[in-house]
Amino acid sequence: MTETGSLLQSLECRACCTEVDPHRPAGVCPTCGHALLAVYALSKLDARSWKAGLSSRTPSLWRYRELLPIQRQESIVTLGEGFTPVLPLSDVPEAPGVRVVLKDDGLLPTGSFKARGMSVAVGRARELGLHQLFVPSAGNAGVALAAYGARAGVRVRVYLPTKTSESIREACRAYGAEVVGVAGTIREAGAAARTAEKTLPSFDMSTLREPYRVEGKKTMGFEIFEQSPGAELPDAIVYPTGGGTGLVGMYKAFTELRELGLLERIPRLYAIQAEGCAPVVRALRDGAAAVRPWEDPTTVAPGLLVPAPFASERVLEAVRGSGGSGDTVSDSSLLDAMDRLAQRHGISASPEGAAPYAALESLTRHRLLRPGETVLLYNTGSGLGFSSARLRDALPRDESRRHLETPG
Numbered sequence: 001m002t003e004t005g006s007l008l009q010s011l012e013c014r015a016c017c018t019e020v021d022p023h024r025p026a027g028v029c030p031t032c033g034h035a036l037l038a039v040y041a042l043s044k045l046d047a048r049s050w051k052a053g054l055s056s057r058t059p060s061l062w063r064y065r066e067l068l069p070i071q072r073q074e075s076i077v078t079l080g081e082g083f084t085p086v087l088p089l090s091d092v093p094e095a096p097g098v099r100v101v102l103k104d105d106g107l108l109p110t111g112s113f114k115a116r117g118m119s120v121a122v123g124r125a126r127e128l129g130l131h132q133l134f135v136p137s138a139g140n141a142g143v144a145l146a147a148y149g150a151r152a153g154v155r156v157r158v159y160l161p162t163k164t165s166e167s168i169r170e171a172c173r174a175y176g177a178e179v180v181g182v183a184g185t186i187r188e189a190g191a192a193a194r195t196a197e198k199t200l201p202s203f204d205m206s207t208l209r210e211p212y213r214v215e216g217k218k219t220m221g222f223e224i225f226e227q228s229p230g231a232e233l234p235d236a237i238v239y240p241t242g243g244g245t246g247l248v249g250m251y252k253a254f255t256e257l258r259e260l261g262l263l264e265r266i267p268r269l270y271a272i273q274a275e276g277c278a279p280v281v282r283a284l285r286d287g288a289a290a291v292r293p294w295e296d297p298t299t300v301a302p303g304l305l306v307p308a309p310f311a312s313e314r315v316l317e318a319v320r321g322s323g324g325s326g327d328t329v330s331d332s333s334l335l336d337a338m339d340r341l342a343q344r345h346g347i348s349a350s351p352e353g354a355a356p357y358a359a360l361e362s363l364t365r366h367r368l369l370r371p372g373e374t375v376l377l378y379n380t381g382s383g384l385g386f387s388s389a390r391l392r393d394a395l396p397r398d399e400s401r402r403h404l405e406t407p408g
């Protein structure tokens with residue numbers, strides 16, 4: 001028995017079935033280069049008593065420690081992350097008859113859900129003896145890695161697209177991280193980072209290129225499970241999708257809970273992307289096995305500007321396996337949704353975090369959400385530091401005009 005009770009058993013590649021020792025640093029599958037995912041000895045867990053005991057534990061994501069990879073208590077790197085509220089939204093004319101709730105991860109340390117993945121992955125990295133970490137990021141992952149890296153006493157380098165806001169760059173530096181600017185999107189930042197770091201003793205913390213960030217994201221699903229009254233999970237979860245780790249994480253949580261006999265039905269997962277960068281939604285609509293890179297990507301939501309998500313097979317599997325699908329939203333509707341969440345509901349959402357709300361009307365019109373159902377909108381990030389008015393001014397003319405013509 002490990003000190004934390006972690007039941008981590010192996011790392012597994014779902015593409016070629018290679019198994020890897022989880023107690024040594026690992027990136028992608030050594031055989032085929034796909035993502036490695038953690039496997040737990042679920043049969044060793046007394047699921048009913050585990051579930052019954054959860055509510056008496058600290059309200060943080062560490063209450064799920066048996067199904068997380070950290071082995072020793074002292075390896076946990078925490079800033080108090082997890083257990084964010086699920087808030088009911090009343091007066092939602094976009095979705096008549098649908099019960100709408102919102103989970104607010106804007107309240108996490110560093111202001112986004114990226115804290116979940118980085119808390120777990122940084123702790124595990126340090127536990128495995130890694131002291132120098134790097135990440136390409138659209139912004140939030142970089143800030144989260146910088147903060148958790150500082151907390152853990154490890155060195156961090158963040159590769160950011162040069163268009164990233166000054167406040168994000170400053171936030172990374174404020175936590176002591178080194179910042180490198182790269183022209184282009186996160187795709188180019190990733191390529192530049194991997195080239196520059198190739199000969200250095202540093203470890204790549206990119207989305208799904210190491211196995212443990214997704215384990216942290218998994219706690220989104222565990223929390224939704226625990227926070228659902230009468231164990232009635234929402235019928236659907238609407239999620240702003242860039243790299244898709246959140247979807248992979250939640251789906252992994254629900255399948256583990258199902259394997260433990262604690263859950264019968266997995267909520268339908270809906271991937272929401274920006275009209276100007278929607279490779280996952282396109283692949284879902286085309287019935288494709290993997291995602292094709294999106295040409296000329298553009299959106300005001302930096303976290304959704306991911307033209308070529310890595311391990312997209314896992315993202316598509318999560319959406320399809322849950323019975324969900326995808327939809328796109330325009331940049332102007334994202335900004336309208338930010339305003340509505342703030343002004344009608346008192347909720348601060350980033351452009352990404354507002355995307356699920358922006359998609360509500362279309363999902364309801366297409367009967368993907370039906371009267372009598374409960375839908376959970378996932379707000380992945382705080383809107384503090386964003387100005388919807390300034391972002392609207394920066395939209396191309398046809399997009400901002402569309403906003404003026406749309407009755408608010």
Ligand SMILES: Cc1ncc(COP(=O)(O)O)c(C=O)c1O
Nearest residue numbers: 242243244245246303352380381
């Ligand atoms: C606020 C926010 N929401 C959503 C995303 C997309 O995340 P995922 O990789 O889970 O699709 C990001 C990624 O940068 C983000 O910063």
Ligand SMILES: [Zn+2]
Nearest residue numbers: 013016029032
């Ligand atoms: Zn493989």
